[in-house]
Amino acid sequence: MKKIVAVGEIVVEIMATEPGDGFREPLSLIGPYPSGAPAIFIDQVARLGQPCGLISCVGPDDFGHLNMERLRADGADVSAVTVAPEGVTGSAFVRYRSDGERDFVFNIKHSACGRITRSTEGDRLLDSADHLHVMGSSLFSESIVALIRHAMDRVKARGGTVSFDPNVRKEMLTLSGMRAALETILGESDVFLPSGPELFLLSTATEEEDAIAEILDLGVTAVVLKRGADGASYYDGESTVHHPAFAVTEVDPTGAGDCFGATFVTAWLRGLAPARALRLAAAAGALAVTRKGPMEGTSTEHDIETFAARRHVAVT
Ligand code: ATP
Numbered sequence: 001m002k003k004i005v006a007v008g009e010i011v012v013e014i015m016a017t018e019p020g021d022g023f024r025e026p027l028s029l030i031g032p033y034p035s036g037a038p039a040i041f042i043d044q045v046a047r048l049g050q051p052c053g054l055i056s057c058v059g060p061d062d063f064g065h066l067n068m069e070r071l072r073a074d075g076a077d078v079s080a081v082t083v084a085p086e087g088v089t090g091s092a093f094v095r096y097r098s099d100g101e102r103d104f105v106f107n108i109k110h111s112a113c114g115r116i117t118r119s120t121e122g123d124r125l126l127d128s129a130d131h132l133h134v135m136g137s138s139l140f141s142e143s144i145v146a147l148i149r150h151a152m153d154r155v156k157a158r159g160g161t162v163s164f165d166p167n168v169r170k171e172m173l174t175l176s177g178m179r180a181a182l183e184t185i186l187g188e189s190d191v192f193l194p195s196g197p198e199l200f201l202l203s204t205a206t207e208e209e210d211a212i213a214e215i216l217d218l219g220v221t222a223v224v225l226k227r228g229a230d231g232a233s234y235y236d237g238e239s240t241v242h243h244p245a246f247a248v249t250e251v252d253p254t255g256a257g258d259c260f261g262a263t264f265v266t267a268w269l270r271g272l273a274p275a276r277a278l279r280l281a282a283a284a285g286a287l288a289v290t291r292k293g294p295m296e297g298t299s300t301e302h303d304i305e306t307f308a309a310r311r312h313v314a315v316t
Contacts, residue, residue, distance in 0.1 A: 008038035008138030011090035044262035053077030063089035087112030136168030255294035260285035
């Protein structure tokens with residue numbers, strides 16, 4: 001079975017229990033929940049029974065322990081997650097607004113995540129990898145951009161493949177060298193997994209089909225567009241597949257994109273047909289939104305298969 005590796009942030013998420021406007025008053029909070037987009041992605045891959053590992057860094061604290069134990073218990077290789085003696089595990093505080101939008105307070109760049117660096121353990125993991133997954137949210141410093149470029153080169157040199165979820169806020173594009181880094185990563189990716197407007201992040205096109213054609217022209221094999229409660233679409237230049245969302249009650253959407261992406265990439269690497277891969281991914285995304293806590297939304301292969309077989313999709 002092919003091994004999937006990701007590089008990037010491990011954090012805990014702490015959520016406000018009531019919706020409202022930000023954090024400018026004392027609040028009732030719930031957490032810590034294991035989190036960090038690449039960590040959720042790898043946890044979902046592990047729960048599908050696929051070999052996988054994460055290159056990251058935590059502090060010598062309970063938040064780091066919580067994450068490491070979860071990832072390890074679910075079957076991920078955490079040998080390349082270092083514990084920085086002087087570091088503190090990253091955190092994200094989230095509060096939903098009544099319209100469903102989210103306010104975040106992040107401590108990532110200045111946490112132990114900022115110390116993610118090239119290591120012997122990391123290179124060893126990369127040398128056993130068949131696929132690298134890259135997330136835009138992880139590109140928060142020049143040193144991690146350089147590490148991710150190194151990881152891409154190392155995995156591709158062995159004939160491996162790359163998937164890329166831009167998962168990036170527009171303001172990150174103003175960081176020095178960020179646009180160029182994203183363009184290079186996209187140009188070297190096999191699967192691109194944008195969410196809604198992220199399709200246009202690096203494109204001058206205004207129509208979906210033009211942006212997709214532009215991306216496929218770069219040499220990307222497949223574009224998988226996540227559309228939230230409106231489902232998802234797959235494009236490879238020859239075939240187009242749409243899958244509506246499964247009808248569920250949304251409790252917490254954070255992490256749905258990572259569970260969806262992990263399931264799609266795993267299915268793609270297993271050689272499943274795009275329509276089947278998209279259906280399983282949509283099932284994983286739907287299951288994820290029904291549970292509170294970003295990594296709590298990951299599912300076993302059995303649960304995803306069973307859910308997908310029920311065949312009830314939302315009318316969109
Ligand atoms: P996030 O960044 O919050 O993890 P994302 O924006 O990357 O998510 P989404 O498009 O929100 O990704 O979700 C990924 C997939 O999960 C969707 O394409 C869809 O198949 C499924 N999904 C998301 N929200 C819902 C929902 N409310 N009901 C059913 N399925 C959903």
